[in-house]
Amino acid sequence: MNRTITVLGATGSIGASTLDLIRRNPAQWQVDTLTAHSSAKELAKLAREFAVELAVVGDENALPALKEALEGSGIEVAGGPQALCDAARRPVDMTVAAIVGCAGLAPTMAAVERGGTIALANKEALVSAGEVMTGAVAKHGATILPTDSEHNAIFQCLAGGKIEDVARITLTASGGPFRTSGAAAINAATPKQAVAHPNWSMGAKISVDSATMMNKGLEYIEAHHLFPVGLDRLRIVVHPQSVIHSMVEYRDRSTLAQLGPSDMRVPIASCLAYPNRMETPLEPLDLASIGELTFEAPNEELFPATRIAREAIEAGGAAPAILNAANEVAVEAFLAGQIGFSRITAVAQATLERYDAPSPSNLEDVLAIDSEARIRSAEALESAPLV
Numbered sequence: 001m002n003r004t005i006t007v008l009g010a011t012g013s014i015g016a017s018t019l020d021l022i023r024r025n026p027a028q029w030q031v032d033t034l035t036a037h038s039s040a041k042e043l044a045k046l047a048r049e050f051a052v053e054l055a056v057v058g059d060e061n062a063l064p065a066l067k068e069a070l071e072g073s074g075i076e077v078a079g080g081p082q083a084l085c086d087a088a089r090r091p092v093d094m095t096v097a098a099i100v101g102c103a104g105l106a107p108t109m110a111a112v113e114r115g116g117t118i119a120l121a122n123k124e125a126l127v128s129a130g131e132v133m134t135g136a137v138a139k140h141g142a143t144i145l146p147t148d149s150e151h152n153a154i155f156q157c158l159a160g161g162k163i164e165d166v167a168r169i170t171l172t173a174s175g176g177p178f179r180t181s182g183a184a185a186i187n188a189a190t191p192k193q194a195v196a197h198p199n200w201s202m203g204a205k206i207s208v209d210s211a212t213m214m215n216k217g218l219e220y221i222e223a224h225h226l227f228p229v230g231l232d233r234l235r236i237v238v239h240p241q242s243v244i245h246s247m248v249e250y251r252d253r254s255t256l257a258q259l260g261p262s263d264m265r266v267p268i269a270s271c272l273a274y275p276n277r278m279e280t281p282l283e284p285l286d287l288a289s290i291g292e293l294t295f296e297a298p299n300e301e302l303f304p305a306t307r308i309a310r311e312a313i314e315a316g317g318a319a320p321a322i323l324n325a326a327n328e329v330a331v332e333a334f335l336a337g338q339i340g341f342s343r344i345t346a347v348a349q350a351t352l353e354r355y356d357a358p359s360p361s362n363l364e365d366v367l368a369i370d371s372e373a374r375i376r377s378a379e380a381l382e383s384a385p386l387v
């Protein structure tokens, strides 16, 4: 069976893992479209390898380089944010949403509005849009397959169960590279230290999010939308080995967990093959050599991000979109060496305190809140001490 697939964010970490699986199963897939932001050369290379129909760069300035690199290939090219949405609207069997940040929201919504099946890695899109996205999924009969490892684990643990029988969902967190560091070391953390995740190899932005624990905060909001059991039934537990990817406890006190290697090809494979299974090149899980699985409560004194995220989703409305935008701006400033590590969550908190907006009721509202929150958080960056 040959299925068509589009990968939004093909040149990133999730894009690479997805294409690795497709490369190993060439007879199963026909790649329709691949997109990137500005990595024109890398995109062109992949486009030629997978003989795609269309290659798109979100950054229009990168279009001439893409055109040149694909000259004579017969592959159609396009550039700009609108072209990403047009690409996502093309009919395919599956869309992998793997753009980083709220930049992925409009293309993901385009795939949703087409009623497509979307493997969703781009958590920031769902965090920002919330009910605007879940409402559109229901309205257009789209299917979201959760690709984020925790949400994919929960999705698997819910198979055959009923959401009304769920007593508790536990999201596991590795705790990131600074789990055992003290406040002084955390304050002094450099971008290089922050992106060096102990268990997972990921893009720079999510690696910093894992270090601040904002990744788990965003995932808490993501879980609330994907699995509507109520906020009081969602918990976070730190599990440094990243072997259990999340758990579902039912009301009879039976808990189901999903285990696996910390490699995103496992949850991606579960989405690509859903509802069937496919092989991955990974080693079997060797529990005897792992030895022990440990758990601890999150330390919200040192890592306030999960508390800030919980407050944002409790507040609802525009707050999660504001939080996400402020975090994106702050992470970028941190990676550029403009602010210290601890300022990332401080900027997110300050922006939430300074900016309020009515609840978004459509995509345009969400994008307007996102833009305004970016301006306000840039102000928070400038006015707050850059420690």
Ligand code: NDP
Binding pocket: 008, 009, 010, 011, 012, 013, 014, 015, 035, 036, 037, 038, 039, 040, 058, 059, 084, 097, 098, 099, 100, 101, 103, 104, 121, 122, 123, 124, 147, 148, 149, 200, 201, 202, 203, 204, 205, 206, 264
């Ligand atoms: P990367 O930074 O590795 O890749 C991001 C991809 O998005 C690249 O293809 C990049 O293109 C493209 N991109 C970046 N900015 C824009 C933009 N403004 N417009 C269009 N395209 C853009 O990210 P990851 O693969 O790590 O993460 C992707 C998403 O998946 C994120 O939302 C992340 O939270 C989520 N996720 C990632 C996991 C992981 O293990 N990496 C695990 C779970 C979730 P270019 O190369 O040209 O910059």
Ligand code: MG
Binding pocket: 148, 149, 150, 219
């Ligand atoms: Mg995750």
